[in-house]
Amino acid sequence: MNKFKIVNSTDSADLYIYDAIGDWFDEVSAKQFKAEIDEIEGKLLNLHISSPGGSVFEGNTIANLIKSRKGTTVCFIEGLCASIATQIALSCDEVKMYKNSLFMIHRAMCGCVGNAKDFNKQANDLMIIDNVLAQTYVDKTGLDMVTILNYMDEETWFDSTQCKELGFIDEIIEESQMVAKFDL
Numbered sequence: 001m002n003k004f005k006i007v008n009s010t011d012s013a014d015l016y017i018y019d020a021i022g023d024w025f026d027e028v029s030a031k032q033f034k035a036e037i038d039e040i041e042g043k044l045l046n047l048h049i050s051s052p053g054g055s056v057f058e059g060n061t062i063a064n065l066i067k068s069r070k071g072t073t074v075c076f077i078e079g080l081c082a083s084i085a086t087q088i089a090l091s092c093d094e095v096k097m098y099k100n101s102l103f104m105i106h107r108a109m110c111g112c113v114g115n116a117k118d119f120n121k122q123a124n125d126l127m128i129i130d131n132v133l134a135q136t137y138v139d140k141t142g143l144d145m146v147t148i149l150n151y152m153d154e155e156t157w158f159d160s161t162q163c164k165e166l167g168f169i170d171e172i173i174e175e176s177q178m179v180a181k182f183d184l
Contacts, residue, residue: 053083
């Protein structure tokens with residue numbers, strides 16, 4: 001099932017991610033994402049996100065596909081941008097956020113079964129993942145690693161004003177530019 005809605009024109013394309021990120025059930029996968037952006041190589045890509053996040057590995061792959069594509073990518077945070085979806089958003093050349101949208105970062109999570117050695121290894125692996133994720137936030141905001149990791153420790157939610165002040169986004173979209181049409 002295709003999880004994307006793409007609106008393609010001559011010079012630009014709009015791609016909508018309105019779901020969780022992953023490849024286990026029926027989420028947005030990196031494989032699907034690549035197939036979509038291969039069709040619009042070189043064009044301006046407007047990436048619209050409203051996602052609770054999901055798989056770190058699928059999300060980081062999508063982020064890297066965005067970073068490596070030819071053409072400018074502008075992200076529009078349209079509702080919720082949480083967890084790994086924030087990494088996708090920050091991989092774009094420009095990040096815009098609607099005034100009433102929300103942004104959330106936290107430490108990586110997983111399930112683990114096993115003995116004490118297995119749990120210790122998993123904890124160490126999660127710290128590596130946390131540092132990789134935190135580095136993206138540091139690079140975008142200019143905040144130090146300790147501050148970012150403290151935000152991640154607390155599963156911190158940010159509104160658009162906080163995101164702009166901290167440097168997670170480049171612009172707040174004050175008004176909806178959407179036009180509703182109702183045909184009786």
